[in-house]
Amino acid sequence: MFQSFEDVANPSTGAPRLARLRERLAVAGLDGFIVPRADEQQNEYVPPAAERLAWLTGFTGSAGIAVVLTDQAAVFVDGRYTVQAAAQIDPAAFSVCSLTDLPPSRWLGERLKPGLRIGYDAALHTIASVRRFRAACEAKGAAFVPVAANPLDEAWEDRPALPLGTVMLQPIELAGEDVAAKLSRLDALIGDAGADATVLTQPDSIAWTFNIRGTDVAHNPVPLAFAVLHRGKRPSLFVDGRKLSNAVRDALEAVADVAEPGAFGPALEALGARGTTVLLDPEWVSDLVARRIADAGGKIVEGRDPVILPKAVKNAVEIAGTRTAHLRDAAAMARFLAWLDIEAPKGGLDEITVAERLEAIRAETGALKDISFDTISAAGPNAALPHYRVTRSSNRPVARDEILLVDSGAQYQDGTTDITRTIIVGEPTDEMRDRFTRVLLGHIAISTARFPEGTSGAQLDPLARIALWRAGLDFDHGTGHGVGSYLSVHEGPQRISKLGTTPLEPGMILSNEPGFYKPGDYGIRIENLILVTAPAIPDGGDRPMLGFEVLTFAPIDKRLVDVDLLGRDGRDWLDAYHAEVFAKVAPLVDQETRTWLAEATAPIVR
The missing domain is CATH 3.90.230.10 (Creatinase/methionine aminopeptidase superfamily)
Structure with missing residues (x-):
């Protein structure tokens, strides 16, 4: 069976795990922390290693976010999950709020005081999300600060390992367009945006661009990877080599420079050091990607992921x-x-x-x-x-x-x-x-x-x-x-x-x-x-x-x-x-x- 019917939610774990997280926040000098349901790629569906919101709160829906303060905590879900969240979350530990009626940035802003420090993992928040939370914090004289290490990950003692699903080629007989033709189209779109490069983090954008599929995420045939498309040059694909057979590696290396995920951060900094203008989608790319480029001297141009529309x-x-x-x-x-x-x-x-x-x-x-x-x-x-x-x-x-x-x-x-x-x-x-x-x-x-x-x-x-x-x-x-x-x-x-x-x-x-x-x-x-x-x-x-x-x-x-x-x-x-x-x-x-x-x-x- 591709589907499991096990009941993984346990409301009774919410309070003790919340207490462990707050202990970590105190050590880090933080007065609060934001826990999105997201991974580094900003997937809708995430691997077990990224189910941070479910681990902390018990809520297993595909969309939500938690805001944890020293004396209050809330989980925000949309109308699809109101009943589910109420059943899965311990009401003594977390309030359940509507994402639309009371956005988390507004809820946080109503509870902030000058001098408070609210932490976030920059790899798990989009540029747009950080912008909203930072505005709410600064309006009350509080600080919204990226953390060097995610305190929830430190509290999560039995956190699963990242997946190593096999990467497969999607044949041209089914893809209908080869990688070179797709890269040529995307090259023009990057130029139209006034940029020299773009960063892809969405797994389905990467899968479509390179005509590959994967098994890292349940029910979604995508590999977890990152990519940088350089205008007029070969793209760079960052993927764990253990996922690649010799045949798949050969096919990918024919169209891209293939490197390990650990090289992704330094590659972003190299873009910045060269003064590159980089197109980033603020709704999908993480704040960490933007920070590493900008802090190294690069220029950010915001716009839609150029793959989104051609893929659609x-x-x-x-x-x-x-x-x-x-x-x-x-x-x-x-x-x-x-x-x-x-x-x-x-x-x-x-x-x-x-x-x-x-x-x-x-x-x-x-x-x-x-x-x-x-x-x-x-x-x-x-x-x-x-x-x-x-x-x-x-x-x-x-x-x-x-x-x-x-x-x-x-x-x-x-x-x-x-x-x-x-x-x-x-x-x-x-x-x-x-x-x-x-x-x-x-x-x-x-x-x-x-x-x-x-x-x-x-x-x-x-x-x-x-x-x-x-x-x-x-x-x-x-x-x-x-x-x-x-x-x-x-x-x-x-x-x-x-x-x-x-x-x-x-x-x-x-x-x-x-x-x-x-x-x-x-x-x-x-x-x-x-x-x-x-x-x-x-x-x-x-x-x-x-x-x-x-x-x-x-x-x-x-x-x-x-x-x-x-x-x-x-x-x-x-x-x-x-x-x-x-x-x-x-x-x-x-x-x-x-x-x-x-x-x-x-x-x-x-």
């Missing part, structure tokens, strides 16, 4: 690969949903058995490299937690007349998938049908949207919510995130959300996943992946419009649909989508699954 816009080969991956995954999903429809009404299933069965079916494709994230298998009230992760202690039976929400994905070498289906076991209530249909209407609105060039995800996001808004309802997460090509299942800068300001471009892949959550009762989410298509003039129109191609093909549970509320246009879309699902998937599955699929995709009763 998939080439024709990557698009063909993701279509193939999604058809393979569609056949696995059809087998899984058919099995679930037969077995769930009998009783005896629980959330873990559901997740295990789905992973096993995907593994039987022979192409599964990993799952793309821990499967969210959530029954009944657990489905109301958008980022629920089932453990041995939380595992719930799949009961009749309850909703089961399964959000899952796969990593295949030709593409990354992410799909959510909401299934009723037994009979839904009228309210469930109403909410499900409103979510489906939002999903259809995004799928069928046509929009001019320059349109951002923030402009499209309301389309997913209007049917819910009409009933006084909403959901507290974005409608869609970007997805990589055998890379991270969460990829920027493209997204469909209130904060999605990047214009959508042809070749970008996003999720389309509106939802509704009734705490303590049930949750609903319908998710497909979609591809931004090239502009074309709609029939009868006079301006070219972009649109979306649906990549995901799996039945949507018709038993949860309110036919009248869905309306004729909605019914036509659902019938057409289901007809396409059957046409594409039926030839790929066995006869028993095909029989089930025919019923699951039959036209809706009108």
Whole structure:
């Protein structure tokens, strides 16, 4: 299994570990310390050695930050994790606060006094994050100071070692563009920014640039490494040599100077000593990188990581690969949903058995490299937690007349998938049908949207919510995130959300996943992946419009649909989508699954 169901959170460890950290702070002459959920690469997903926030607080979500003072401590999470944080964190040791309603820099500023010294590990904080905290401290006459050694690491006695996952080449047949061509494109972007070099710390940016993949981070096929791209010169790649086979080393040394990670810091200082102008992304590059360059005499130009946008816009080969991956995954999903429809009404299933069965079916494709994230298998009230992760202690039976929400994905070498289906076991209530249909209407609105060039995800996001808004309802997460090509299942800068300001471009892949959550009762989410298509003039129109191609093909549970509320246009879309699902998937599955699929995709009763 790629997924573990062990319950690693233990609220009882929070208080003693907090006390140990405070002892270290006292020795270092610090009055506080900031603990982000981050590693030196600023990953969303981090290796065990970087799970500092989880070790200290017990909170295991993918986003959060703790602020520790001598007499107070708080953990800040977003709306996805409010319930989870409350369950995992000892309230006697830490307050749980909202990242959006009360940003940590503001919480800290309200508690500071002149002369206090707040410490931070410069390798774990972005340039932008440090800027916010420093401003809050200086406004109150306090100091925000980088530490020579992380006091939490000193207190963490059994901290795991850094990973040494094997690095592999992503062949040109799947990458679609060789390293030299990518470096040439990036060279021009560095020049456009007025810089002589740029530093890459994001593992997926490095993986894309050098056509490599890795196994250092669970569910994300990336290696932990650093890189410096020099304008007009060979790039430098800093990666532990123990991760490289002779063949991979030879391929990398043909396009880059390869060195050990220990040489990265001195290389930054050498850039500074030569007076180099270096492009750094303040939202992704650590403060330590900027300090080492600037302190040595270099000039920093702030701008977006030049890899981010080229990586997001998939080439024709990557698009063909993701279509193939999604058809393979569609056949696995059809087998899984058919099995679930037969077995769930009998009783005896629980959330873990559901997740295990789905992973096993995907593994039987022979192409599964990993799952793309821990499967969210959530029954009944657990489905109301958008980022629920089932453990041995939380595992719930799949009961009749309850909703089961399964959000899952796969990593295949030709593409990354992410799909959510909401299934009723037994009979839904009228309210469930109403909410499900409103979510489906939002999903259809995004799928069928046509929009001019320059349109951002923030402009499209309301389309997913209007049917819910009409009933006084909403959901507290974005409608869609970007997805990589055998890379991270969460990829920027493209997204469909209130904060999605990047214009959508042809070749970008996003999720389309509106939802509704009734705490303590049930949750609903319908998710497909979609591809931004090239502009074309709609029939009868006079301006070219972009649109979306649906990549995901799996039945949507018709038993949860309110036919009248869905309306004729909605019914036509659902019938057409289901007809396409059957046409594409039926030839790929066995006869028993095909029989089930025919019923699951039959036209809706009108």
